[in-house]
Structure formats: structure tokens, C-alpha cells
Amino acid sequence: MHLFDDNPFLWFAPWARILPSSAPGLLVSAGAKIYTLHPAEYFRRLLANLDGTRRVTEVLALGFEVACLQTLKDERLLIVLRSAVSANDPYSRELSAFAALDRIYPDTALSRLQNARIAILGVGGIGCRVSETLVRAGVRHLFLNDIDRVERTNLNRQTLFTPDDEGELKVAVARSRLQAISPDVRIEICSEDILGSIDWPFSTSADMTLLTADATPHHPRIPYAHTGAVTIAGYRAEWAEVGPTLSPERGTVCYECFRHLFVSEEYLSDEAKKPSNNSVNCSGSVINALASAMIAQEIILFLGFPDRPSPLLGKRRIMLMTNFEAEEVLVTSMCQHTCPPAISV
Ligand SMILES: [Zn+2]
Numbered sequence: 001m002h003l004f005d006d007n008p009f010l011w012f013a014p015w016a017r018i019l020p021s022s023a024p025g026l027l028v029s030a031g032a033k034i035y036t037l038h039p040a041e042y043f044r045r046l047l048a049n050l051d052g053t054r055r056v057t058e059v060l061a062l063g064f065e066v067a068c069l070q071t072l073k074d075e076r077l078l079i080v081l082r083s084a085v086s087a088n089d090p091y092s093r094e095l096s097a098f099a100a101l102d103r104i105y106p107d108t109a110l111s112r113l114q115n116a117r118i119a120i121l122g123v124g125g126i127g128c129r130v131s132e133t134l135v136r137a138g139v140r141h142l143f144l145n146d147i148d149r150v151e152r153t154n155l156n157r158q159t160l161f162t163p164d165d166e167g168e169l170k171v172a173v174a175r176s177r178l179q180a181i182s183p184d185v186r187i188e189i190c191s192e193d194i195l196g197s198i199d200w201p202f203s204t205s206a207d208m209t210l211l212t213a214d215a216t217p218h219h220p221r222i223p224y225a226h227t228g229a230v231t232i233a234g235y236r237a238e239w240a241e242v243g244p245t246l247s248p249e250r251g252t253v254c255y256e257c258f259r260h261l262f263v264s265e266e267y268l269s270d271e272a273k274k275p276s277n278n279s280v281n282c283s284g285s286v287i288n289a290l291a292s293a294m295i296a297q298e299i300i301l302f303l304g305f306p307d308r309p310s311p312l313l314g315k316r317r318i319m320l321m322t323n324f325e326a327e328e329v330l331v332t333s334m335c336q337h338t339c340p341p342a343i344s345v
Helices: 040-049 056-061 066-074 093-099 106-115 125-137 170-181 255-262 283-302
Strands: 007-010 017-019 026-028 033-037 051-055 080-081 117-121 141-145 186-190 208-211 229-236 237-243 314-321 325-330
Touching: 026 040, 040 051, 040 066, 051 056, 051 314, 056 066, 066 080, 080 106, 080 117, 093 106, 106 283, 125 141, 125 170, 125 229, 125 283, 141 170, 170 186, 208 283, 237 283, 283 314
Parallel strands: 117 141, 117 208, 141 186, 208 229
Antiparallel strands: 007 051, 007 080, 017 026, 026 033, 229 237, 237 314, 314 325
């Protein structure tokens, strides 16, 4: 399809800068590159009209030539959109970030995120930051699950809570903070222990489920009526652990088979799940921020840009926060023939 056939809105690469220059051409920097556009005055006027509010036909009606638009496209300086950019839209800046990933219809990625249903099981250090990041990025449908109430010791890392929230249910406080950030967001909450249970909101409709509860290292069962993707985030001392993302639709083992193939029975035992009474939960602010940023980006890329493999698809990445060294573990097995479509627990 020709770029301009369906008359899209045009946006001059929002991350580009026009450089001051006495040269006859217009100097534009984008990333590490500097482009020269001739003649300077013509392109200066053209770029001013490529503000994401005008369609191709409107730009051409102002007297500009399609060949110049083609030049900008060839230089990777042109973004095409299905809908106009709104200057007051809080998501317009997110859209500019998506445009760096996909120059052709990045607004499709935004609308995918806006329509996605995401379950976050565990609203602690990672769940707080990830839910906030996703809502600020445009996500509008969340399910939050956590059985705990806010404690003072949470406040070093659980960014949705304040001292005034002490004793309140985490999911209730989180919902109210997230809705204050974005009135558009719809959030279902549950403070019951649902890990291992069959029926919970989003259990059959989540496009992605993030496991980031205290029980996550023990890989709790989740209902296998679940058909969406599953991703995992946590930490261990100074190691941030993110992934793998599991999605049989995209060629990985399913979560249930992953449990059986990659997690030892000893780790899954009831005894291992009991909290130790003589250890302090080791959980710093920075390690939660690090794991949260990585897993939020994974979710955004997985849901918003399905045509490209997301960074953690079938991979677990373990990063040492003291020097940023990382290890990667590939999850290459495929589901067994016996992989059941639904597992009762
Ligand atoms: Zn399977």
C-alpha cells in the first residue's frame, strides 16, 4: 500500500529538533543523525504544518508537494497516524514514544493498550509501579489482586501508598490513586487469595496476567481457563528477575507446562511457600523500580506491538543491580500433547 493512499494524519518526528544554522538547508537532528533539508524555508513551513492535526490532502492543499513528504518519509522523519494528535491529550507524549518504535500508525499500538485487559496479581513494590506506569501509558482496564493491607514498611517501595493509608486494603487504595491519575481507567479489585482458584475477574479474559505477588517465586497455579499471556516479575536480594513471558499463541510453552518443566517440585511444595519468621523481607526501592520498569516495558511491547517479539518472550532475564550485569535463561520447550485446556485446582 502506498504510504499516503488512505490519507493519514501526518506528524513530523516528534523527537526531532531543528538545529540553529546559517547553512542554506534546514538542519534537523533525530537520534544520532543530522539531516539537511533543502530549501530551508520551504521545509521549515512544511514541518510546522506536520503537527499531527492535518491529513495528507490538507497538507497538499496548502501548496506543498508529495515528493517532499516522501523525502521526509525516506529520512524516517515522518509519522503517519490514523487519528489526529490532540495537544491536550495526556497520551500524546506516550504516542510520541511509540512513534519512535513504529513510524506507521503508532496510534494503533496506543489503541491496543487502551483496549487491553491486564491482571496484576500482587500490588506490592512491583505491582504498584507497573500499574501506575501502564495507566500513565494509556491502559484502561486493570484487575488488581492482593490480600494485604498497607503497612509502614511498604512505603520505601510501594509508590501508590502514603502513611495515611496504613491499615487500608492495598487494592482499594491503589484503585483510588490510579483513578485519580486517569479518570478513564476501569479497575476491578479483589482482596481474596485467588492464586490457584478458578474463578476471578479477568481469569478468562485477560490479555496478559502479571504474576508479582509474594507467592510468585513459588509459581502458583492460575486457572487454565486462562487463555492470555502470562509474565512474571520479582527480585531476590540484589537480583531483579523478569520474565519469562509465556504465550503459546506466540510460540512458547504455556504457564502450566512451564511450572512442570522448569520449576522444581521442592520449590512448589507447601513447605517452601510458608513465610520464614526469622527473616526480614529484603526489598529495596531501587530493585523494585528496576524490575518494574523492565516488566512494564515488556507488557507494553507485548500488547502494543504484537508483530515483533517482546524482549522477554520465552526468556527470563536476571539483572544484578549493583553493576547491571544480566543473565538470560531461555525457555525453549514446547507444550506437551497432554497439556490440558483447563486444569481444575
Ligand atoms: Zn502447555
